Amino acid sequence: MYDVRQVREDFPILKRRVGDRPLVYLDNAATSQKPRQVLDALTEYYERHNANIHRGVHRLAEEATALYEEARRKVARFLGAPDTRSVVFTRGTTESINLVAYAWGRKNLREGDEVVLTESEHHSNLVPWQLAARAAGAKLRFIPVREDGALDMEAAEQLIGPRTRLVGCIHASNVLGTINPVERLAALAHAHGALMLVDGAQSAPHVPVDVKSLGCDFFAASGHKMLGPTGVGVLWARPELLEEMDPFLGGGEMIREVHLEYSTWNDIPYKFEAGTMNIAQAIGLGAAVDYLSGLGMENVREHERHLGEYAYRRLSELEGITIFGPEKDRTGVVAFHLPDVHPHDLSQLLDEEGIATRSGHHCCQPLMRRLGVAATARASFYLYNTEEEVDALVEAVQRAREFFGAFAR
């Protein structure tokens, strides 16, 4: 049985207060809080093992290298990756996708080629492709989002064709609370000889991920959204693709032999890890995936599905509210719009009650245009949130509406 009270005990920050109120942290799609186990891993590393990796022969360097590579094995297992060499540490999802757009795109995109994305991409899976497409003379095409938040798969079948070189899609939406059928998109892409990139920033923290069964070629995720530290993320790619790709960043560690005029590259994944990496953060991410695996990702998913649906139901009680995305089978991301209180003002009033939410375009300006709003309010739940916190949110939203309503009369 999933015991959320027990889980909360592991997160020191959940005990703090904001003003005179207990913190209600509902901005998990932006970043997650960290359990004691991750904080301890960071402290332990800095207090006992801190050294640069892969280069020193002294004891600390050996220990640091072993911990860093152990973290890579943990992340590979967590993602269902059969080959540890296929896991590249990056700074986060954004860097992972930029790595692919640059290192794969520069070599493989040609004039007239097409990259198929969706209308609901986070800017991190849109802007890198705009840059890559412009450099190559390639075209971007977009799978539309239907009214219910789902992708228009009929349109996808038309859009993905012989010119398509790559299909890129968010696995879970940071606005709509949807999980996209990336397996089907991958099959469509492969039927036309294209590759499939999955932006897993909002899925890896929340649902079981197995890159084999997704059938994708690239999978990107961020450590800080899945209980890990900031500054570390992951790119998983089929190893043969990593072998073929040229490096992204040049410098130390990514080389084998360096001459004044040319160099040769290190083996994968090191070919893509130039300079001193965020070693402590990678080790912290290893501790985070251990923690998640200990809870069981199926349990995490069920807890959040319940909270997402409960939040949808409770918020629906508010007159005039628009809630984006599906009512059922959603993730813990719930974005909504009120006719009478601007999202910014709402977040400010909620903050006054210790409730942390996000307002704005959520790095999805094209999706906001599609939804016909400039900004939305968003509550996003994680494995430590409770029904009582959903209730606190709904009551605080009601009070915010009353506060604004009093001035309107």
Add this chain to the structure above:
Amino acid sequence: MMRELYTQVIMDHYQRPRNRGELENPDLKEHLLNPLCGDEVTVYARFEDGKVAEATFTGRGCSISQASASMMTGRLVGKSREEAASEIEWFKRAMTGEEQFSEADDLAALKGVIKYPSRIKCATLPWTAFQEGLEKL
């Protein structure tokens, strides 16, 4: 706390904005987006004898940005280009605490925003739009 931010004056300008709407054939028209939140404003002005004869705004945004636009358009009427430019400069300095609002000034209602750094841009958005418009005249 919220009374300090959402003052009566701000809420009044937000709920009943002055000078809201487009101007036909404006001498100045400038659109500006706050990339942080997606809020947007367009300011319009018509000049007569070198002075702002009419100033209006359109757009969508939070109470702070809308109230600020409402107050600004009232404030800039009758000002020459130079006077408007220095008024805007003064307001932006005031929003970073470098200048003091006089208590008699309606704009002092925005003083509470200074405590919320993420909201200062909301207050300055229409002023920056007008400033950029002036520079293009």
